[in-house]
Amino acid sequence: MRTRFRLTRDGDGFVARLTPAQAAAMREALSHVRHRDVSDLTLRLRLGTGRETVDALIERLSGGLTESHDIRFDTEELHAVHSALTTAPTMFVSREGAFLQEPFHIRLGFYRENFDALAYGIAEAASEV
Secondary structure, eight states: OOOOOOEEEETTEEEEEEOHHHHHHHHHHHHHHHTSSOOHHHHHHHHSSOHHHHHHHHHHTOSOOOSOEEEEEEHHHHHHHHHHHHHGGGGSBOTTSOBOHHHHHHHHSSOHHHHHHHHHHHHHHHHHO
16 A cells, blocks of 8 residues: 655645545544444544544545545544544554554454554655645
8 A cells, every 4th residue: 555645735724645545544444443432532532523523534535436536634634534543553452462463454454554654644744735
């Protein structure tokens, strides 16, 4: 999966050209964190936003697209995506504290390295705008 992408400014928001794999990784991370049985406060702590925003993001990142496409994010949404990519792996830790790679890959369809690199790419792209 290509983990680098560019953000361009669009008023007070950003536009990113996402590959289908990037959009899928973002959607899976958001969906996994969103559909955990957690309180509104816990979700807001993990993602920096509420269920409505997360649901709207999941919907916009869905659709089985087969080509790269542009998607607009406001700052809150971009933060939520970044947070989901960094939070989802923390939900796959054994009682002993070891990361559980296989269950993570089975459930989310990506390797942790993909999520880490994509989160890093978001932060790097935001710092360049």
